Structure formats: structure tokens, C-alpha cells
Amino acid sequence: MTAPKDAQLLVALQDLEQMIKEAEDASKRAALEKMGFPVTGLEELRKAHEKLEARIPRALVSRYRRLTQRLGRAVVPVVDGVCTGCFTNIPSSFTSAVNQDKVVYCETCGRILFWP
Numbered sequence: 001m002t003a004p005k006d007a008q009l010l011v012a013l014q015d016l017e018q019m020i021k022e023a024e025d026a027s028k029r030a031a032l033e034k035m036g037f038p039v040t041g042l043e044e045l046r047k048a049h050e051k052l053e054a055r056i057p058r059a060l061v062s063r064y065r066r067l068t069q070r071l072g073r074a075v076v077p078v079v080d081g082v083c084t085g086c087f088t089n090i091p092s093s094f095t096s097a098v099n100q101d102k103v104v105y106c107e108t109c110g111r112i113l114f115w116p
């Protein structure tokens with residue numbers, strides 16, 4: 001098994017942060033509990049987040065943080081050759097960079113790209 005690429009780790013980090021945000025939202029939590037889905041394990045989520053973040057190069061994490069503050073969603077999928085952050089066409093040469101385990105940024109909006 002090969003180690004996950006940095007971009008994949010960032011996708012997981014972003015998902016986890018979304019989950020933590022939702023778990024911390026009291027009104028959302030109450031609504032979920034009403035529907036029969038009590039939100040538990042916030043502490044576990046935070047621990048998993050901490051562990052995950054430790055595996056990602058620090059420079060990449062800080063770039064991710066800046067992007068998140070500026071744009072909301074920092075890591076976006078490329079669908080049909082288009083960045084779903086700004087809907088610009090992504091040159092196919094980018095795909096080969098990703099195959100070499102490089103983290104690729106959208107040239108137009110600066111978001112971190114991944115190919116789902």
C-alpha cells in the first residue's frame with residue numbers, strides 16, 4: 001500500500017473540519033438529535049484532526065489555512081477538467097504533475113486541486 005498523497009490528506013482534513021464544525025453547532029446538533037442522530041464523539045473527531053494535521057507538511061497546512069480564510073473551501077475537486085472552485089479549465093498537463101505526487105494549485109483561484 002502506498003502512502004496517501006498530501007492532497008488526499010488535505011481533502012480528509014477539510015472533511016474532518018466540516019464535521020467538527022457541524023458537531024460544534026448547537027442548533028444543528030439539536031436538530032440532528034431530534035431526527036434520532038445524536039452527535040457524539042466530538043473529542044474523537046478533534047483527536048483525529050490533530051493526528052491528520054501532523055502528517056501534512058507544515059507549509060502546506062498554513063497555505064491551506066490561508067486559502068480557507070479567503071475562499072471558504074480550500075481543496076476542490078476537478079470535474080470534467082474544470083476547477084469546481086472557479087470553473088476554469090485545468091490544463092491536462094496538471095494531471096501528470098498529480099501523478100508524480102505533487103500538490104497542484106488552480107492557476108486562476110489558487111485553490112488546491114484533487115481528482116476524485
Ligand SMILES: [Zn+2]
Pocket residue numbers: 083084085086087088106107108109110111
Ligand atoms: Zn480555480
